[in-house]
Amino acid sequence: MSTCLIIGASRGLGHELARQYAADGWRVVATYRKIDDGTQLAAFCDQAINVDVLHTNWVAALRPVLASGPIDLALIVAGVAGPGEGQLKAPTREQFDAVMHTNVLASMQVIPQLGDALAAAAGKLVVLSSRMGSIGGTTSATSWLYRASKAALNSVIKTASIELGARGIVCMSLHPGWVRTDMGGPAADLAVAESVASMRRVIAAANRSHNGRFLNFNGEQLEW
Numbered sequence: 001m002s003t004c005l006i007i008g009a010s011r012g013l014g015h016e017l018a019r020q021y022a023a024d025g026w027r028v029v030a031t032y033r034k035i036d037d038g039t040q041l042a043a044f045c046d047q048a049i050n051v052d053v054l055h056t057n058w059v060a061a062l063r064p065v066l067a068s069g070p071i072d073l074a075l076i077v078a079g080v081a082g083p084g085e086g087q088l089k090a091p092t093r094e095q096f097d098a099v100m101h102t103n104v105l106a107s108m109q110v111i112p113q114l115g116d117a118l119a120a121a122a123g124k125l126v127v128l129s130s131r132m133g134s135i136g137g138t139t140s141a142t143s144w145l146y147r148a149s150k151a152a153l154n155s156v157i158k159t160a161s162i163e164l165g166a167r168g169i170v171c172m173s174l175h176p177g178w179v180r181t182d183m184g185g186p187a188a189d190l191a192v193a194e195s196v197a198s199m200r201r202v203i204a205a206a207n208r209s210h211n212g213r214f215l216n217f218n219g220e221q222l223e224w
Contacts (some may be wrong), residue, residue, distance in 0.1 A: 002121075003026065003070065003121075004072065006021075006031065006074075009031060010033050016193055017199075032051075047065070053106035070120035071114065073203065075128070088141055103146075103153055115164055115167060118169045125160070126172050127172075129150045130147075133152075134154075153173070158224070173213070174202065176196075178190060179192055202215055202218070
């Protein structure tokens with residue numbers, strides 16, 4: 001049985017990723033923040049772990065999972081949008097810390113710990129980024145803090161792909177599309193289930209040639 005670790009499965013895309021992988025017979029280990037979210041995940045996940053990526057010792061809660069055997073797929077989904085101003089308005093220190101810690105630091109804390117378990121399965125590491133993190137594709141000042149955080153996350157996964165790729169791990173950054181989640185809003189193009197199903201096809205088809213790439217939910221290559 002293949003094992004999938006999902007960091008940030010409380011709701012939205014992370015929750016649906018957990019549901020779909022579990023429905024396909026995967027062993028799913030998922031993290032959540034709120035007790036109610038954990039109760040829902042426990043209904044179909046093999047293990048649900050209560051962690052908050054803003055706490056400095058959160059990775060310690062994953063150590064038993066990371067030491068228990070190979071991980072075929074690790075998905076880092078946890079993320080926040082932050083302020084959405086359409087102009088160059090300086091974020092507060094609190095806003096900056098919340099967005100950068102969740103969207104960037106959390107990945108930098110956990111990725112080094114995933115190497116052995118992923119290498120044992122020749123597995124895949126995927127971070128959910130955003131097209132808004134594409135520096136070459138930037139045409140608007142909207143949500144510039146969020147854009148900066150996703151550009152930084154893209155740099156993290158690209159850098160990680162060099163070391164982890166040498167160990168047989170495929171590392172990718174995925175844009176889920178504009179999805180009807182709490183973050184995307186009701187006017188977004190894609191339903192959550194549609195986005196997740198499409199991303200799962202891209203992940204399943206990925207091979208060594210995809211290591212270090214930034215892809216759209218439909219498999220299209222995106223500009224860094």
